[in-house]
Each structure stands twice: as C-alpha cells, then as structure tokens.
Amino acid sequence: MAGIDLSFPPEAEAFRADVRAFLAEHLPKDWKGLGALDRADAKEFTNRWRRTLAEHGMIGITWPKEYGGQGRPKIDQVVLAEEFARVGAPIYRVPDTTSVKMLGNTLVNWGTEDQKRRHLPPLIAGDTTWVQGYSEPESGSDLASIHLRAVRDADEWVLNGQKIWTSCGMEGTGIFLLARTDPDAPQHRGITFFLCEFPNPGVEVRPIKTLTGDDEFCEVFFTDARIPAEHMVGPLNDGWKVANSLLGLERGEEAATNPIFFRAELDRIVQLARNTGKINDPVVRDRLAWCHMRVEIMRFLGYRILTQIVRDGKIGPAASISKLYWSEYHQKAVDLAMSLLGADGMVREGRRPNKHFRTDEPGAANTSNSWIDVFLINARSGTVYAGTSEIQRNILGENILGLPKEPRPIV
Amino acid sequence: MSTTALTDDVLDMLRHSLRHVLTETSNVPFGDRLAELGWDEVVADDASTALRTLFEIKGETVSSADALTPTLARHLAKLTGDPALVGATVALPSPNGTSTCEGETLMIDAIVLSPLAATLVVAVGDRLALVFTEGLSTTPMRGTDETLGLTRVSGRASGCAWIDGATWTQLETHARWLLACELVGIGRHVVAAAVEYAKVRVQYGKPIGVFQALQHRLASAHVAVVGAGHVAAEAGVSGDAWVALVAKCVAGRAAEDACTQAQQCYGAIGFTWEHEFHRYLRRTYVLDQLLGNWRTLEHEIGIRLQESGVVPRIGTL
Numbered sequence: 001m002a003g004i005d006l007s008f009p010p011e012a013e014a015f016r017a018d019v020r021a022f023l024a025e026h027l028p029k030d031w032k033g034l035g036a037l038d039r040a041d042a043k044e045f046t047n048r049w050r051r052t053l054a055e056h057g058m059i060g061i062t063w064p065k066e067y068g069g070q071g072r073p074k075i076d077q078v079v080l081a082e083e084f085a086r087v088g089a090p091i092y093r094v095p096d097t098t099s100v101k102m103l104g105n106t107l108v109n110w111g112t113e114d115q116k117r118r119h120l121p122p123l124i125a126g127d128t129t130w131v132q133g134y135s136e137p138e139s140g141s142d143l144a145s146i147h148l149r150a151v152r153d154a155d156e157w158v159l160n161g162q163k164i165w166t167s168c169g170m171e172g173t174g175i176f177l178l179a180r181t182d183p184d185a186p187q188h189r190g191i192t193f194f195l196c197e198f199p200n201p202g203v204e205v206r207p208i209k210t211l212t213g214d215d216e217f218c219e220v221f222f223t224d225a226r227i228p229a230e231h232m233v234g235p236l237n238d239g240w241k242v243a244n245s246l247l248g249l250e251r252g253e254e255a256a257t258n259p260i261f262f263r264a265e266l267d268r269i270v271q272l273a274r275n276t277g278k279i280n281d282p283v284v285r286d287r288l289a290w291c292h293m294r295v296e297i298m299r300f301l302g303y304r305i306l307t308q309i310v311r312d313g314k315i316g317p318a319a320s321i322s323k324l325y326w327s328e329y330h331q332k333a334v335d336l337a338m339s340l341l342g343a344d345g346m347v348r349e350g351r352r353p354n355k356h357f358r359t360d361e362p363g364a365a366n367t368s369n370s371w372i373d374v375f376l377i378n379a380r381s382g383t384v385y386a387g388t389s390e391i392q393r394n395i396l397g398e399n400i401l402g403l404p405k406e407p408r409p410i411v
Numbered sequence: 412m413s414t415t416a417l418t419d420d421v422l423d424m425l426r427h428s429l430r431h432v433l434t435e436t437s438n439v440p441f442g443d444r445l446a447e448l449g450w451d452e453v454v455a456d457d458a459s460t461a462l463r464t465l466f467e468i469k470g471e472t473v474s475s476a477d478a479l480t481p482t483l484a485r486h487l488a489k490l491t492g493d494p495a496l497v498g499a500t501v502a503l504p505s506p507n508g509t510s511t512c513e514g515e516t517l518m519i520d521a522i523v524l525s526p527l528a529a530t531l532v533v534a535v536g537d538r539l540a541l542v543f544t545e546g547l548s549t550t551p552m553r554g555t556d557e558t559l560g561l562t563r564v565s566g567r568a569s570g571c572a573w574i575d576g577a578t579w580t581q582l583e584t585h586a587r588w589l590l591a592c593e594l595v596g597i598g599r600h601v602v603a604a605a606v607e608y609a610k611v612r613v614q615y616g617k618p619i620g621v622f623q624a625l626q627h628r629l630a631s632a633h634v635a636v637v638g639a640g641h642v643a644a645e646a647g648v649s650g651d652a653w654v655a656l657v658a659k660c661v662a663g664r665a666a667e668d669a670c671t672q673a674q675q676c677y678g679a680i681g682f683t684w685e686h687e688f689h690r691y692l693r694r695t696y697v698l699d700q701l702l703g704n705w706r707t708l709e710h711e712i713g714i715r716l717q718e719s720g721v722v723p724r725i726g727t728l
Contacts, residue, residue, distance in 0.1 A: 140678050142614035165679045211682055211689035283710065331671075342707075343506030343700045346561065348554035372555055376692070380674055381682050388678065390624040406622075 004300060005307045008075065015076045019058075019083040026052055033088025033264075033363020035370075038351045042361070046090050046354075050126050059092060059100060060124045063108050067120035075310055078256045085257040088264070088362030094355050095168035098132040099123055101253075103176045105246045106193070110234035119195075130195075133163035133177030133220055134243065141391050143178075144187040144240065148222060150179035150194060155229050157194060159202065159222040165385075169205050169218025174198055178239050185237060193239035195231040202226060212377050216356055251319045255305035258326050258358075259298045262333070265359040266291050269333060272340045272366045287336045294329045301325060317400045324392040327382035330359070334379040337371045344368050345375075357381065416456040422464065425453060429465055433474035440525070442481025442497075454485070459647035466589045470596020470666075473690045475558040479589060480525040486585045487532060487539070490577040499530040499541065501582065502564060503701060510535050517542060517568040522552070522701075524560055531564065534579035542568035556693040584652040587659040587702050591643040594662035594698055598636035598669040601691050605629055605673035612678075619676070628672040632665075639665035645726045653715075653723050656708055663705035666695040 008016070034042050053059050062077050063069025084091045092100055104123045107115055122128040139146045148161025163177060174197040182190030196203065202225025207215035234242035270288060273279040305318050338345050350367025353360040356377045360370045383389040397403045417425070432444050445465075453461045462482060469478050483501040488494050502521035504510070510519045510533045517540055521533050527544040534540075547566040606629055609620030619625055639662040646658035670692045674681045681688045699705055716722060 135679070138613065140614060141619075145614075145616075209684035211684055211686075211692075213684060217679075217683075281710075283706070338696070339704065339706050342704060346555050346697050346700055347552045368554070375696075376689070377682060380671075381679075383675060384678050384682070389675070390622070393624065 003307065004303045005310070006303055008079065008306075009073075009310065011073070012075050012079050015072065016079045016083060019080050022056065022058065023083065023087055023089060026056075027087065027089060031087065031089070033361055034090055034354070035088060035361030035364025037363075039354055042354045046093050049090060050092050050096075053092065054125050059096075059126075060104055060120065063104065063120055063124075064116075067108075067116045068124045069108075069120070074252070074313070075306075078252050078306060078309070081253040082256040082260065085260040085362075090361075093126070093129075095129045095131065095171050096126070098167065098176075099128070099130040102132060102246055103130040103195075106176070106233065106242060109245055110193070110242050112230070114230065115195075115233065128173045129168070129171055130174050130176050131166050131169050131172035131218075133166055133175045133196075135165045136162055137164050137219075141388055144191070146178055146180055146191060148177065148179045149183070150181050150192060152181075152229070153226075156226045157229060157232065159194070159196065159225040159227065161222050163220040163222075164208075164217070166205075166218045166220055167216060169220060170207055170215060172198060172205070175203075175220060176233070178243055181239075182237050188240045190237055191239040191243075192236055193233040193242040194227060195233060196222075196225060196227050197231075200225050200227070210356065210377060212352075212356065212373050214356065251315050251322065252305065252309045254326075255302035255309075255315075255322060258322070259295060259302050261359045261362065262295045262298060262326065262329070264362040266295055266333065268360075268364065268366055269337050269340070272337055272371075275366060276340050276342070276344075278340055284336075284340070287332075291329070291333050291336065294325075294333075298322075298326055298329065317395070320387075320392045320395045320400070323387060324389055324396070328389060330379045330382050334371065334375050338375050341368055341371055345372060348372060353378070357385070417453070417460050422460070425461070425464060426468060429468045430472060433465075433469055433472050433476050433478070440481070441476040441478055442484070444476075445478075445481065451485075459644075462589060463592045463644060463647050466592035467596035467599070470593040470598075470694075471600040473597065473600075473687070473694050475560065477524040477560065479586060480523065482589060483582055483586055484532070487574070487577055487582060490581060491574060492576065493574075496532070496541070496574070498528055499532050500525055500528045500544070501532045502534075503586070504534050504579075505563065505565075506700065510540075512540070512571075515569065517571045519547060519564055519566055519568055521564045523549075523562050523564055526560075526562075527564065531568075532574065532582075534582070537578045537580055539574040539577055539579055539582070540568075540571045541574055542571040556690075556697040558690070559694070559697055561697070580652055583702060584650065584655040587655040588643065588646040588650075590698055590701055591639070591646060591655070591658035591662035594659075594666040594695065595636060595640045595643050597691050597695055597698075598632070598639065598662070598666040601666070601669040601673045601688070602629060602632050602636055604687070605632075605676045609676050625676050628675060632669040632672040635665035635668045642725065649726065654725050656703075657712065657725065659702065660705045660708035660712065663695075663699035663708070667699065667705070670695050 037045055057070050060068060061070040061072045061080060062074050065071045081091055100123055104120060107119055134143060136146050136148060150157045150159050159179060174195060176195050178191050179194055180190055181192040202223050204221045205218050208217040208219055210216045273284055278284045301322050305315055305322060308316055345368055348369050350365060350369045352369045353373050358378060360374050364370050398405050428448050437444060465478055480501055484497050484499055488496040500523055502523050505520040505522055508520045510517060510521055512535045519533055529544060531542050531544045532539055547564050550563045552561040552563055609625055610618050612619050642658040642661050646654040677688055680686050
C-alpha cells in the first residue's frame with residue numbers, strides 16, 4: 001500500500017504560485033464562487049472565463065506546445081484544478097469535461113500527428129465540443145458488450161447502432177465513440193475508438209429529459225453514418241485500451257478537487273443546520289461529525305492517489321476506493337441537508353445548480369432548489385455513473401482483495 | 412390478525428374499482444367519485460380494510476387524486492355526528508407554524524391538498540375550528556412533487572365555530588395511519604417494479620437480478636416494506652395514536668429505503684423523466700414530510716420512551 005507524501009515537486013509549487021496570481025488578477029473583485037451566480041449569469045461568466053483561460057494558456061496545459069498546449073508536467077493540471085476549486089472558479093465549461101479532459105488527453109496519447117494538429121487547438125479554444133459515446137441501451141455496466149458496428153468501406157467507416165446517456169449531446173460538435181469492429185474477437189478486443197463530427201446525415205441526436213426536467217443526456221442514433229478512415233483513434237480493435245488509458249489523470253484531478261468541493265458543501269450543510277435552528281440537535285451533530293470525518297478521510301485518500309501519480313505516473317486500484325467513497329458519502333450528506341430543510345424541501349425556491357454531477361458549485365446559497373436538484377440527481381446518480389458502486393465493489397473484491405471472480409457467462 | 416367483513420371477491424372488485432378511480436382523469440372531486448362507488452357502505456362494513464386498501468393503491472399508482480381530504484372530513488363527520496362536515500376541507504398544520512387564535516380572530520397558516528370548499532377545518536392546538544374560506548389567501552407549494560396540489564392557506568378568519576366532539580389528535584392519528592398506508596403502497600410498488608426490471612434487464616449475458624449485490628438490495632427493501640405494512644395495518648385496526656405515529660415513521664423510512672435500493676437497480680434509466688420512478692421518489696419525500704418525517708417521528712418516539720420509561724405494546728405483542 002502506497003504511503004502518503006503531501007509534498008508536490010518544487011516546480012509544481014512554483015506553478016501553483018503562478019495559478020494563484022492568475023486567479024487573483026483575473027477573477028472579478030467580488031468573486032464568491034460560481035455558485036453565487038444564477039444559472040444564466042453563471043453560463044455567461046463561464047463562457048467569458050473560458051476564453052480568458054484559453055488566451056492565457058490555462059487549458060490543455062499538459063499538452064505539447066506544437067498543438068497549442070504548454071508542455072507542462074501532468075501533475076500541474078492537478079495543481080491547477082486544485083487551485084481553481086479552492087476559489088470556486090470553473091476550469092472550463094461543463095461539456096469540456098468530455099471534450100478537453102477526455103478526448104483531448106486521449107488524442108495526446110493516441111492521436112496521429114494529423115489528428116493532434118487538427119483537433120487539439122480548437123479544443124483549447126473552445127471552438128469544438130466533443131461528447132462521449134460509450135454507453136448503449138444494452139451496454140451499461142457491461143460496457144465491453146457494445147454493439148454499435150463500424151464496417152470499413154474503402155476510405156470510410158460505416159457506423160450503425162445507438163449510443164445513450166451522452167451528456168451535453170445537444171451541445172456537441174462531434175462525438176467520440178467506441179464501436180465494434182471485430183464481432184468475432186473476444187469482447188474487449190474487437191472494439192475501436194472513433195471520432196464522428198456533426199452534422200452527419202447518418203446521425204440523429206435526441207435529448208432525454210432527466211428527472212429534474214433538464215435536457216442533460218442524449219441518445220445518438222447512427223444509420224449508415226459514414227466517417228473518414230482517418231477518424232479512427234489508436235490501433236484498430238484496441239479501442240478498449242484507448243478509452244481506459246485516460247482514467248488515471250481524470251481521477252488525479254478528482255483526487256485533488258473532491259475534498260475541496262465536498263468540504264465546501266459540508267460548510268453549507270453546517271450553515272443550513274444553523275439557519276434552521278437544528279445545530280444543537282444531537283442527532284444532527286452526530287451526522288455532521290460523521291460527514292466531517294468522511295471528508296477528512298477523502299482528503300487522505302486523495303493525497304494517497306496524488307502521491308502515486310507523482311511517484312509512478314499512474315493511479316492504481318485506489319481509484320475504486322475513491323469512487324465508492326465519495327459517491328456513497330455524498331448521498332448521506334445530501335440526505336442530511338434534505339432532512340435539515342425538512343418541509344421547506346417540498347417547495348422549490350431560489351437558484352438551481354448549473355451542473356448535475358457532484359456538488360453544487362462553491363458559493364451557492366442554501367436555497368431549496370440547490371438541494372432538491374442535488375438530492376434528486378447529483379447525489380443519487382453518483383453511485384451509478386462512471387462505474388456503479390456494485391462494479392467498484394466487484395473490482396475491489398476481485399482485483400484488490402484477490403477474491404475468486406464472480407461466475408460470468410461464457411460469451 | 413384482524414378479520415374483515417369484506418370477502419376476497421369483494422376486495423378484488425374493490426381494488427379494481429379503486430385503481431380505476433384513482434388513475435382516471437376527472438374534474439369531479441375525488442370524494443364524490445368515491446361516493447358513486449358506494450364507498451360509504453364499504454367503509455361502514457370494514458373501515459380499516461377499506462381505507463387501508465384505498466391508500467395503499469393510491470401509493471402503488473402514485474395517483475394525484477386527493478383521497479386524504481375527503482377521508483378526513485368523513486372521519487370528522489363520524490366523530491362529531493355532524494354530516495355537514497363531510498363537505499369541508501380539512502387542513503393539515505403548516506410545517507412552519509400553526510394557526511393561532513387571539514380573541515375572536517383566527518390567524519390561519521395551514522396546508523391543503525384540494526381546492527378550498529366553502530368551509531375549512533383547521534387545528535388550533537388540539538382544538539378544531541370551522542371557518543369560512545372566503546378571503547383566505549392560497550399559495551401553491553410548487554416543488555418537489557408538482558402533482559400533489561399542495562397549497563398553503565393563510566389569512567385572518569373572522570368568525571369561527573369551534574368543533575365539539577373531535578380533537579386534532581384524533582384527526583392526526585387517522586391521517587398518519589392513511590399516509591403510512593400510502594407510503595407502504597409506494598414501497599411495495601417500487602420494490603415490485605425494480606424486481607421486474609431486474610428480471611428483464613440483461614448485462615453480462617444474464618438478467619441483472621442474478622447478481623446477489625442487487626438481490627440483497629431488493630430483499631432488504633422488501634423486508635422494510637413488509638414490516639411497515641404490518642404496523643400500518645395494526646394502526647388502522649387499533650386507531651391508536653401511538654401506533655399511528657410509529658406506523659408513519661416506519662413507513663416513511665421503508666419507502667425511502669425502497670426508492671434508494673430500486674434506483675440503484677435501475678441505473679441511468681431511473682434518472683429520466685420518462686421513467687415512472689422519479690414520481691415515486693418525489694411523492695415519498697413529500698408524504699414523508701407531512702405530519703412529521705420519519706426522523707422527527709423517531710425523535711418523538713425516543714422522547715416518549717424516555718419520559719414514560721415504558722415500551723408501549725403494539726397490537727397483541
């Protein structure tokens with residue numbers, strides 16, 4: 001088991017000072033966190049802010065300079081995310097999570113020279129927005145069973161099938177996806193990673209209304225959708241490896257920012273307990289103490305992950321512990337917030353959150369709307385998306401504890 | 412176990428009719444539609460079975476028909492022997508305050524689930540007052556469950572009549588029992604629907620219901636709901652305030668637990684508007700808040716146990 005080293009390399013600390021100076025210079029003077037803005041203002045601010053970030057080389061900082069990046073070490077992205085989280089400033093727009101973080105980093109690792117030159121600069125500028133096409137109606141937890149077919153036809157690939165749960169699908173200028181290219185190979189080995197730009201006459205994107213009434217997810221239908229052969233990313237039939245390779249860095253950012261966001265949220269819950277006069281209730285105090293301990297443990301889980309990243313450049317099995325830990329913690333914390341709201345939680349009032357994963361933004365007021373949305377979707381979906389709690393426990397049981405594997409069907 | 416004057420055949424027919432009347436779209440007040448079914452005769456035969464069945468089915472169908480107001484009005488009419496009260500709107504106390512009486516003036520702060528009738532029954536402490544609704548202001552409580560029609564009633568009522576022969580505690584006991592039955596109905600449906608989903612949703616080449624991780628979630632939820640159902644049934648038979656309080660507490664917690672376990676089985680589809688699940692989740696939250704959520708009721712149970720030093724017996728235990 002890896003130890004915990006709380007120190008970052010001196011170069012990363014120097015970069016941290018630069019990031020702090022940047023934030024001090026560029027954030028509005030009365031900045032209280034993105035959550036202090038209402039939905040429309042937050043969107044407008046984020047779009048403006050994102051342009052400022054791109055202009056000052058604060059997006060894609062680990063990417064090579066020739067593609068518009070800054071060529072910085074990977075740990076610097078973690079430092080940046082951490083410093084931005086501390087002041088409640090976004091590191092980009094919500095759809096950039098798939099666009100910059102997922103696709104951008106995948107292309108840096110696996111893209112051809114042409115792909116990098118063509119796609120990375122507009123990703124940094126925010127001119128393109130790529131959404132994720134992994135899940136299918138029949139392939140959720142069992143992602144490797146995907147059915148969407150890609151068949152080679154001269155200089156093109158022809159796509160047929162369906163993707164679902166594509167976040168921000170309506171805002172996408174393209175979708176990166178996993179498709180089955182060899183139906184005869186073992187499941188994980190017959191999959192390839194592709195890019196499909198919109199509009200495409202063979203592609204139809206339909207919104208799915210979430211339980212909060214928002215158009216957050218989409219389903220994407222492919223009917224003889226043709227894409228150029230050069231839009232394949234990484235080796236043929238090796239898409240599973242391509243898709244999984246970016247998880248390390250993604251989890252590294254989370255390891256640094258989760259404790260900050262959950263701490264800020266817990267501060268709001270404590271405030272809520274004060275506002276509602278329930279702060280002296282022993283049961284409430286007990287639950288608050290429980291939350292506090294979990295958030296502190298989350299910090300140390302995060303430090304351990306960061307230590308591994310700094311030392312080995314990869315994250316290891318701690319990722320499953322971390323995912324399980326924060327997602328199950330979050331449901332309990334938000335249940336506490338809702339029980340503090342009590343009957344006030346029946347009536348929607350005030351600003352609604354901008355995003356439907358993790359916590360509401362730092363700076364958010366304790367409005368019922370903030371907590372109702374976070375209760376209905378953010379907290380409850382946390383144990384489902386990006387690998388359910390059941391999948392995480394299977395990974396922990398089988399890959400970390402070394403228990404015998406659960407019987408699986410022969411495919 | 413209690414015996415019922417209603418035979419199985421009659422109960423089956425009743426369930427069928429109630430399911431229909433709870434889910435149809437109609438502008439006729441729900442109490443009137445119930446009356447057309449010959450509801451009062453059924454209740455006269457076996458009130459606890461009839462009402463439990465009505466509210467369980469209301470929970471199972473997540474119906475937005477307001478069965479609570481007319482049921483409470485009928486109960487009040489029976490307690491007082493005043494049939495005119497059947498037509499009144501019975502209000503629940505506002506969670507953030509209560510109606511108060513100063514001299515001749517009644518300051519009203521209450522919640523209703525139906526459009527206001529000409530007269531309103533409100534609790535002032537443990538007493539019940541009948542007031543005219545003209546001049547009172549209403550504010551829809553839009554939010555977590557939009558379909559429930561919760562409305563806040565407030566204002567000054569001049570001229571009210573105190574109702575003799577019934578107390579708020581009696582109405583609250585009745586209402587807590589009915590809400591417990593509804594929450595049990597929700598829990599029962601939510602578990603059953605998730606079980607059906609787990610049988611047909613295939614991952615790794617098998618229905619996900621074969622995985623013990625999900626079996627255990629649903630089995631635990633089932634145990635909670637079955638237990639809550641027994642306490643709710645006893646609350647109806649006994650008419651006891653303590654049992655009704657325990658029943659509401661246990662049912663709120665069981666329904667919440669059922670929702671949590673079921674949602675994890677549904678995965679992403681459970682977060683969509685088109686799937687029915689979210690209606691049950693929202694309804695559970697709001698019903699749990701009415702007349703004390705399970706956490707505050709647990710607190711109350713603890714205080715009473717501490718004060719009395721005696722564990723009350725429920726039913727024949």
